[in-house]
Amino acid sequence: MEFEEYVSARGQELVRLGFTVSGDYQRAEDLAQIALMQAFRSWRKVRKADDPHHYVRRILVNEYLSMTRRRSFTEAPTADVDPHSTVPDPATGIVxxxxxxxxxxxxxxxxxxxxxxxxxxxxxxxxxxxxxxxxxxxxxxxxxxxxxxxxxxxxxxxxxxxxx
Amino acid sequence: MSNTDLEDELRGTLDRAAASVPQATGLSDRAATGVREARRRSWMISGAAAVAVAAVAVTGFALTGGNTPEQPPVAAGGAPQSTAPTTTAVQPLSAKSVAGTWRATQITGTKALKSARPDDPVLVFKADGTWSGSDGCNGLQGTFTIGQRGEFAATSGPQHMIGCENVPHTGVLQSAKRIAVTEDTLTFAAADGHELARYARAR
The missing domain is CATH 1.10.10.10 (Winged helix-like DNA-binding domain superfamily/Winged helix DNA-binding domain)
Known part of the structure; x- marks a missing residue:
């Protein structure tokens, strides 16, 4: 399976997984993107795996856990950040x-x-x-x-x- | 409520939450762009490697050419008296030249680089053409390319923008068109040559 095919087939699943673990749609997209970027770097190895999706999923959840361990993760935005410029989270309202x-x-x-x-x-x-x-x-x-x-x-x- | 009831309800909640996620627009495009960028980078690195090999070959030929019948006469002291001008070897730059961790010592328009921040605001370059680091509050990452003569280009990946006294590494990397490297100093310059920032090797 080529990398592009994988992204088309499973990319959205990764965003959904990112949302269920993080509860934040923007972060979910970031997590999916980071996981895909990392998978691409070693795609030759990933594609040979029995289940490439398992490998990428592993990157995503571990990236999320690493992210939550960083001190900046829990930091509240300061007054310098314009709240009106933030992107609304379309998924939050539904759940x-x-x-x-x-x-x-x-x-x-x-x-x-x-x-x-x-x-x-x-x-x-x-x-x-x-x-x-x-x-x-x-x-x-x-x-x-x-x-x-x-x-x-x-x-x-x-x-x-x-x-x- | 029994454990099974809670588990069933949890399954339903998670399924609904996942289903509520709107289609991520452009995910494939962004990934494909990343793919193209990485491919372009590998072509550039291959090209740079080919040029470097050719340069080494030419230099080597020039240096060993003197050992042929046209070898210069040897003085009584034994040292060859070369009549050719001395060739100065210029070390071509590559991603390897900047590999390591760097700390900003001076960035145009930015003060208080030494202020305390939640994270250590360093910039890490890897020999594989990727960079990462922190602006003090947010993790940063991206890719970069370096031409043999110091041409520089960088891209940055997705990042959160938590506000603090952010060290604007991303701004420097995106504005920089040239770099100069000594053992412990890394200097970024704009297209017109004016210095944008200066970094010192951290470790």
Whole structure:
């Protein structure tokens, strides 16, 4: 498969994966672009892999995790940035009303990535472990912790709604 | 709510979120542009390599030409008395010449280069023609090409623009048309020759 064919066939899937892990459409496009650029550099090797998409997906999620570890990731924009010049996120409004989606955004980056790979990409724990370079037991523990946090956050939100 | 219910609901939420992502316009185009750019770069590097090989061959021929029957006479002291003008070897520039980490010491129109920033605002050039770094708040990356005589061109990849006292590496790289390199100093100049920025090797 040529690189251009791969991008046409799977590029949008990468943006969707980027959005489900990051919750930010602009960042999702950036992640897809970075993953594609990195894959291109070693495309001869990538195309020989059993599943090139698996390789590119690995780059994307690990790039996202690296990104979240950088100090600048959590930094708030200063007053110098013009809020009117930012590009509106068309996807945010559509999922805005989903409280589970909001609860997902409260999880740690690793918890969110593990849950997305497990429940959106339907990957088994061993594949997720291989993809993230961690042990399957860590995947199970992270997923369990993430699900527990989601359940707790939702219960808290529902109590708050009843009280308000 | 049971775990299975939550898991099912999570699947639904993630599917809806993914489906809500609009078609990424121009993703293929941007990737294709990257492909073309990289191919152009590899052609340029191949061309530069061919020119370098030819230059070495010609220089080598010129230097060894004296060993043929036209070899100059040897003085009593043993040293050959060359009658040909001395050839000064000029080191052609390449991506390798700038490979390493650089820190801005002077950028036209930018003050406070030494201010504290969340990230170390360095610029890293790699011999494979890619560059990366940070402006102090945002990760940066892109590609660059260097001609043998210091012609310079760079592209930059996607980046976030979190505001702070950003060190404008990208602006320098995009404006620069020529570079000059010594062991520890890298100087960028505009097309008209005026100096844009000066960097020192960090490590």
């Amino acid at each position: 805005d009303s989903d409280d589970l989606w909001h609860a997902l955004q409260e999880l740690s980056a690793r918890e969110r990535v593990v849950l997305v790979l497990r429940y959106y990409q339907d990957l088994d724990d061993r594949t997720i472990a291989e993809l993230l370079g961690i042990k399957p037991s860590s995947v199970r523990a992270t997923a369990s912790r993430g699900l527990a946090t989601l359940r707790k956050t939702r219960q808290t939100n529902r109590v708050d709604e009843r009280l308000s």
